[in-house]
Amino acid sequence: xxxxxxLKPRDYKSGVKPIWCPGxxxxxxxxxxxxxxxxxxxxxxxxxxxxxxxxxSRLPAYVDSYGFHGVHGRGLAVAQGLKVARPELTVxxxxxxxxxxxxxxNHFMHACRRNIDxxxxxxxxxxxxxxxxxxxxxxxxxxxxxxxxxxxxxxxxFKPAAVALAAGAPWIARGYSGNPNQIxxxxxxxxxxxxxxxxxxxxxxxxxxxxxxxxxxVVRELDDEPLGNADEAAARFFAEDGFQTGVLYRxxxxxxxxxxxxxxDPESVFADLQGAFxx
Amino acid sequence: MAxxxxxxxxxxxxxxxxxxxxxxxxxxxxxxxGRGLLRxxxxxxxxxxxxxxxxxxxxxxQYTAAEGYDLLLAVDWNNFSRxxxxxxLKPRATVICQxxxxxxxxxxxxxxxxxxxxxxxxxRSAHPGGRANMLALGMLAGLLGLERSPVxxxxxxxxxxxxxxxxxxxxxxxxxxxxxxxxxxLPTPRCVDSPGWYLSGNQGAGxxxxxxxxxxxxxxxxxxxxxxxEYLAAPLEQLGGALVQAEDxxxxxxxxxGGAYGGVPSFTATSGPGLALMTESIGLAVASETPxxxxxxxxxxxxxxxxxxxxxxxxxxxxxxxxxxxxxxVLAPLSVADCVFTASWAVKxxxxxxxxxxxxxxxxxxxxxxIVSRPREAAALPPLEAVAAGEDYLRYALTESGLSPxxxxxxxxxxxxxxxxxxxxxxxxxASAADHQAQLDKxxxxxxxxxxxxxxxxxxxxxxxGLLxxxSASAAVALAAQQLTEAxxxxxxxxxxxxxxxxVAALAEALDGCERLFVxxxxxxxxxxxxxxxxxxxxxxVHGLALPxxxxxxxxxxxxxxxxxxxxx
Numbered sequence: 001x002x003x004x005x006x007l008k009p010r011d012y013k014s015g016v017k018p019i020w021c022p023g024x025x026x027x028x029x030x031x032x033x034x035x036x037x038x039x040x041x042x043x044x045x046x047x048x049x050x051x052x053x054x055x056x057s058r059l060p061a062y063v064d065s066y067g068f069h070g071v072h073g074r075g076l077a078v079a080q081g082l083k084v085a086r087p088e089l090t091v092x093x094x095x096x097x098x099x100x101x102x103x104x105x106n107h108f109m110h111a112c113r114r115n116i117d118x119x120x121x122x123x124x125x126x127x128x129x130x131x132x133x134x135x136x137x138x139x140x141x142x143x144x145x146x147x148x149x150x151x152x153x154x155x156x157x158f159k160p161a162a163v164a165l166a167a168g169a170p171w172i173a174r175g176y177s178g179n180p181n182q183i184x185x186x187x188x189x190x191x192x193x194x195x196x197x198x199x200x201x202x203x204x205x206x207x208x209x210x211x212x213x214x215x216x217x218v219v220r221e222l223d224d225e226p227l228g229n230a231d232e233a234a235a236r237f238f239a240e241d242g243f244q245t246g247v248l249y250r251x252x253x254x255x256x257x258x259x260x261x262x263x264x265d266p267e268s269v270f271a272d273l274q275g276a277f278x279x
Numbered sequence: 280m281a282x283x284x285x286x287x288x289x290x291x292x293x294x295x296x297x298x299x300x301x302x303x304x305x306x307x308x309x310x311x312x313g314r315g316l317l318r319x320x321x322x323x324x325x326x327x328x329x330x331x332x333x334x335x336x337x338x339x340x341q342y343t344a345a346e347g348y349d350l351l352l353a354v355d356w357n358n359f360s361r362x363x364x365x366x367x368l369k370p371r372a373t374v375i376c377q378x379x380x381x382x383x384x385x386x387x388x389x390x391x392x393x394x395x396x397x398x399x400x401x402x403r404s405a406h407p408g409g410r411a412n413m414l415a416l417g418m419l420a421g422l423l424g425l426e427r428s429p430v431x432x433x434x435x436x437x438x439x440x441x442x443x444x445x446x447x448x449x450x451x452x453x454x455x456x457x458x459x460x461x462x463x464x465l466p467t468p469r470c471v472d473s474p475g476w477y478l479s480g481n482q483g484a485g486x487x488x489x490x491x492x493x494x495x496x497x498x499x500x501x502x503x504x505x506x507x508x509e510y511l512a513a514p515l516e517q518l519g520g521a522l523v524q525a526e527d528x529x530x531x532x533x534x535x536x537g538g539a540y541g542g543v544p545s546f547t548a549t550s551g552p553g554l555a556l557m558t559e560s561i562g563l564a565v566a567s568e569t570p571x572x573x574x575x576x577x578x579x580x581x582x583x584x585x586x587x588x589x590x591x592x593x594x595x596x597x598x599x600x601x602x603x604x605x606x607x608x609v610l611a612p613l614s615v616a617d618c619v620f621t622a623s624w625a626v627k628x629x630x631x632x633x634x635x636x637x638x639x640x641x642x643x644x645x646x647x648x649x650i651v652s653r654p655r656e657a658a659a660l661p662p663l664e665a666v667a668a669g670e671d672y673l674r675y676a677l678t679e680s681g682l683s684p685x686x687x688x689x690x691x692x693x694x695x696x697x698x699x700x701x702x703x704x705x706x707x708x709x710a711s712a713a714d715h716q717a718q719l720d721k722x723x724x725x726x727x728x729x730x731x732x733x734x735x736x737x738x739x740x741x742x743x744x745g746l747l748x749x750x751s752a753s754a755a756v757a758l759a760a761q762q763l764t765e766a767x768x769x770x771x772x773x774x775x776x777x778x779x780x781x782x783v784a785a786l787a788e789a790l791d792g793c794e795r796l797f798v799x800x801x802x803x804x805x806x807x808x809x810x811x812x813x814x815x816x817x818x819x820x821v822h823g824l825a826l827p828x829x830x831x832x833x834x835x836x837x838x839x840x841x842x843x844x845x846x847x848x
Contacts, residue, residue, distance in 0.1 A: 014696075016707055048688050049696075050537070060696045061707060066688040067696030068540050069708075071563050074533040077525070081537025082688075084521045085495040085545065089688050110526040263519025273486055273514055277476040279309030279650065 009034040012044065014064040019055070025177030025203030025212075026056050029123055032175075032183035033063060033092070040188050047090045050079040052104060054096035055130050056123035056203070073104030076111045076120060083118045090191060091118040098128045101137040101158050111196060112167035115253055119190040119197045122160060125205035125212065133208035145208065161248060162237035164198045165230060170253035171197040172233075173226075174245045176219045177204055182245060195253035202243070215243065222246035282466040284337040286345035288366045289415065291354035293321065293328040296412030301332025302648065303416055303437065307430045308336055308423065309477045309650040313470040316342040316615070317648040318831070320365055321587045322358065329358035331366065336423075338468040342614060342649050343755040344831035348372055350465065352419060354398060354411050356381040364830050373463060375418070394461050405455035408448040417456020422465045427457055475651050480618040480644035481507035481548075483654060484574050487622030488546045490656050492630070493572070494520030495545040497534030499527050502586045503642040504548040504576040511546075528556040532573070536560060539569045540697055542687025544630055548574035551593050552583065554637070558600040561635045565605040565722065567697040568633040568675070568683065572626045577641035579828045588829030589642035591750060592802035597637045598779055598810060604719055606726045608636035609779035611750030613737060615644050616651035621776060624657035624734065631660050632725050633685055639778070641801070643831050644751040657734075673704040677717055681725030726780045735775070735782035738789045742769030745793035746837070748800060749775040749807055756799050758834035763841065775807075781814045794819045797844075799837055803827040 012034035020026050037047065047065040051057035053072035060067030070078050079093035093111075100108050100122045111120065126143075128134040134148045137158035144152045164172050171193045175183040183201060190197035202219065204212035218241070226247040227233040233249040287304075291297040298319055305317045315336040322328035335345040347369040353359060353376040360383050368374070373392045376382070377399060396418070402409035413434060420430045434449045478486070485507045496515060498508045512522050520543070525531035531547050538545035549557065554575045564571045577593045579585030597609045608628055612621035622638055629636035663682065674695040676683045683704075686693030700708040701715050709715075739757050742764055748756040753774035760770035773789050775782075790796065796817055798808040805825040811817060824840050826832060 044694055045691050046689055048540075058708075061698070064694060066694050068537070068567070069696055069698045069700060070533065070536070070567075071560055071699055074529060074560060077530040077533030078537035078540070080530075081495065081497055081523070081534030081545070082541045083537075084497075084523055084534070085538035085543040086541035086688065089541070106526055107530055110530070114523075264517045266518055269514055269517045270490070273489070274476075277478045277482075277486075279306045279474050279477040 006041070007038055007044070009038045012037045012064055014062055016061050018062050019058055021207045023206035024055070025125060025205065026059065026123055028177035028180040029056070029121065029183060029201055029203060030059055030062055032180045032187055033059075035180070035184040036187035036191065039184065040191060042090055042191070046088070047092070048082060050082065050091065050093045051075045052095040052099040053130070054099045054128070056094060056096040057099055059094055073099050073102070074107065075099065076104060076107040079118055079120075080111060080114065080116050083116050087117070092121065092191070093118060094121040094123065097122060097124040097126060097138045098136040101160060105137070109163065109167040112164050112169035112198065115168065115170060115196045115255060117195055117255060119187070119199065121187070121199045121201060123201050123203045124160065125203050125209060127205050127208045129205050129208060159237060159242070160200050162234065165233050165237055165249060169198045170195045170251045171247070172249040173197070173199045173247040175199060175201040176215065176245050177202060178216045178219065179245070182221065186247065189247065193250070195255060218243045219245060222248065226250040281338070281469045283468060284335055284345075285350070285465070285467050286348045287334040287336070287350045287352065287419065288348045289332040289334070289352045289354070289419070290359055290362060290366070291330060291412070292357040293330045295330070295354050296410060297330050297332050297354060299437065300412050300416045300419070301334055303430065303433050304419055304423075305334060305648060305650065306433050306477055307420055307425050308470075310429050310474055311425055311470050312472050312474055313468065314338065314340055314472060314475065314650050318344055318643070319646055320362060322361060329361050331362050333365070336468050340616070340651055341754050341758055342647070343758055344643065344833055346833045346835045351375070352415055354415055356383060359383050360385070373465070375461070392463070394463070396459060396461065401455055401459055402452050406448040406451035408444055409452045410448065413449045413452035414456040414459070417453035418460045420453070421457040421460030422463070423467055427454070476653055477648065477650055478615065479506065479646060479648045480612065480615040480640055481576065481646060482510045483615060483618035484548070484612070484622040484638065484640060484645070485510035487619040487656065488572060488626050489514055489518070490619075491623040491626035492544040493546040493626055494518060495535070495538035495543045496520070496547060497523040497525045497531045497538070497545075498547045498549065499525050499531045499553060501550045501553045503578055503646050504550045504553075504574065506646065507548045507574060507576065528553040529560065532557040532560040532571070535571050536564050536567075536569050539564070539571050540687070544570070544626055546572045546574070546626065548576065550576050550578050550586070551580045551596070554593060554596060555600070558596065559602070561607065561637070562601040562603060562605045563699040564635040565601065565607050566699045566701075568685070568722070569697060570629040570633050572629045572636045572638065574622065574638045574640060576645040577639060585829045587642065589751070589831055590802055590828035591639070591641060591752065591800050592804070592806065592827070593639060594749070594778070594800070594802070594806040594810065595804070597639055604723070606723050607634050607779065608632065608726070609639060610636060610777055611639040611775065612644060613750060613753040613774050613776055615647055615649040616654040617776070618644060619654035620657055627657050627660055628729070632729065633682065634722070634726070639750055641751050674706045675702060675704050675718060675721070677704060677721055680728060681721045681723070683721070729780055731777050731782055731785070735777040735785045736789070737774045737776070738771060740764060740771035741792070742771045743792060743794040744768055744770045745773060745790060745796040746770055747773045747775070747796060747798050749778055752799055752801055752832050755832040755834050755837055759837040759841070762834055762838055768845065781810075783815050787815060790818070796821045797824050797841055798822070799824045799826070799832070801826060801828060801832050
């Protein structure tokens with residue numbers, strides 16, 4: 001850790017003013033990240049926030065750490081490459097539901113499988129906000145407020161936790177933008193978890209989905225210990241309404257992508273490679 | 280009797296082991312101080328299709344595909360006709376086969392020396408587990424006048440992981456092959472050089488990027504680039520680096536961008552379809568000024584095209600495939616050996632200029648194995664000034680050189696967010712006209728100011744007729760120019776290694792005094808000529824020679840086209 005002094009949450013803010021609408025659920029995640037960072041004494045120099053494209057993906061610029069704001073849907077790929085190349089860094093990938101579950105859906109599945117030690121925060125407001133209100137993979141099938149799909153998307157919503165479980169994610173949690181203290185606790189735990197930690201956060205979009213203010217009446221915190229058995233978790237994720245919050249699933253994880261610990265002398269490696277070119 | 284070159288085709292059903300024969304024969308030839316090239320031709324089938332080891336042994340290192348074959352050894356005739364375009368026998372060539380009754384139509388027995396040898400039977404009688412390919416190896420080695428023990432040693436070494444019986448069978452068959460070699464005179468090229476390096480272009484590129492400091496690779500398998508990636512896996516691990524097999528090329532290029540953002544020189548390899556998928560994110564590397572190197576081993580296109588055959592038809596996408604104004608580097612190795620230099624140079628330039636470098640290799644030089652003098656590597660570039668720290672750190676600072684100070688995570692007081700959104704000097708997203716203009720200018724300037732020195736390309740000769748090409752066409756073009764000059768048309772051959780930024784001044788100088796220019800490229804659309812016309816004024820008569828694959832470019836084909844044009848003047 002390079003920061004000698006104890007930092008407060010505000011010390012993790014960059015000072016760049018967010019582009020988000022007043023009342024946007026993403027503010028809660030930004031505040032939770034800075035709060036968790038302060039609680040975990042994260043070094044700003046050794047932490048990288050990586051994102052794709054969308055309202056939520058603007059977040060790295062608002063945090064005073066290293067950051068990478070890439071292209072739509074590929075934040076998880078950038079984050080995994082960075083973590084494998086620089087395993088000592090704390091890497092947090094984040095983005096929205098369109099970024100992570102639609103255009104980046106394949107990377108989401110394979111990041112769950114690959115189990116590289118990083119945290120992925122999906123900020124899910126069930127809508128494309130930056131392109132002015134189209135249906136996303138998590139939009140209810142009868143949501144008819146988009147001109148693009150005037151009868152509703154007509155497709156059953158994607159279940160992020162179930163997909164993550166099926167793809168092999170070892171740590172799955174859910175938060176809600178109405179409870180930023182819980183999100184901060186979940187982020188701290190996700191960062192501490194040695195493996196791929198998937199935090200799904202319900203972040204209401206006040207502009208395009210004002211009906212989401214009703215979420216506060218259905219969201220509830222799970223009292224139980226997280227499930228550690230994939231069969232039980234699968235049953236829960238298929239049966240649930242998607243509004244349970246807390247750590248939903250956690251298992252022992254063996255990292256799939258070990259990194260070299262004791263590199264050989266480069267001169268001897270190159271001597272061997274040159275030797276292999278001898279006829 | 281010594282000749283300049285001897286070309287041998289070895290064919291058989293896929294899985295018959297003819298490629299192994301070609302490799303072991305070339306290795307043994309190399310150990311004896313010879314020079315040569317092994318081209319591997321495959322059908323798209325995984326097994327049971329067809330395979331051919333196409334050897335060209337020569338007394339110099341100007342490696343073009345053979346124009347005709349002196350000797351054909353057919354272990355069997357399975358699917359031989361599919362090589363009709365590629366294996367053209369010279370008049371009075373020798374054919375060794377098991378059964379001349381199977382001689383395919385098109386091979387005229389009366390113009391060939393056909394020798395029947397029961398290869399399968401001899402292999403079985405040499406050893407119960409004997410294989411025809413090892414017998415063929417012994418026979419060919421005997422015809423070339425090679426010593427027996429170096430051939431046996433190399434075959435045995437190749438079977439190191441197998442049971443002892445396999446090595447015994449191979450040794451017995453090689454011995455029997457030497458005994459069974461027909462008593463014919465086969466004129467061979469001189470072997471005077473010390474043993475050279477034995478490598479493929481894809482291996483050379485892999486070696487080159489490691490030498491230039493690459494320690495992170497992410498990639499998705501694709502023909503004909505996969506062997507470059509396979510080459511890298513083990514040494515990367517030994518060097519403390521890592522290789523990730525990504526879920527697709529979209530992930531691969533973004534993982535590489537992530538590794539590079541982390542300060543670790545990072546690399547991926549792909550071929551046309553994969554490059555097309557990567558282009559959006561290569562633009563991200565340009566905009567965020569993250570150095571990445573992409574090896575594109577070109578194959579016949581468009582779409583899936585002809586995956587196992589060579590072409591130079593990805594020049595357009597490499598130059599112009601990125602959206603927006605996205606200046607970046609494009610380079611092309613001139614030969615198998617030059618893959619080492621060009622790949623190492625590309626990595627160093629990408630790192631220095633904080634942008635993407637695309638290397639345009641192709642199936643011909645990528646998958647051919649050659650015996651070459653020790654290849655050179657790119658020298659280190661001079662160091663840059665130190666980075667300003669603290670409150671003053673501006674990741675995208677406007678500078679005269681166009682190069683901004685680049686920090687990596689972990690460095691104190693250099694925190695910034697890299698962004699594919701247009702940004703100001705600090706990196707904060709900005710849609711202001713002034714920031715856009717300044718950053719566009721800066722990203723263009725750093726490339727415009729690149730001085731490539733003498734490495735931009737190669738010029739041979741000073742005749743008034745110019746033959747201009749890029750990358751792997753270089754050897755065939757140089758040979759065609761030499762032959763035309765010998766026949767009375769004084770030529771010069773110009774090969775571009777650096778394609779973007781185009782070395783306009785050096786090229787203009789190389790073209791000075793050129794009254795007629797042939798732009799030779801291994802594609803259908805004349806992509807190089809169209810590019811050159813946009814970048815500089817080409818004086819005199821200009822002819823486009825766009826010759827598509829799948830057959831490799833040869834001096835004969837180029838010479839024929841040029842003579843045809845000149846005869847109509």
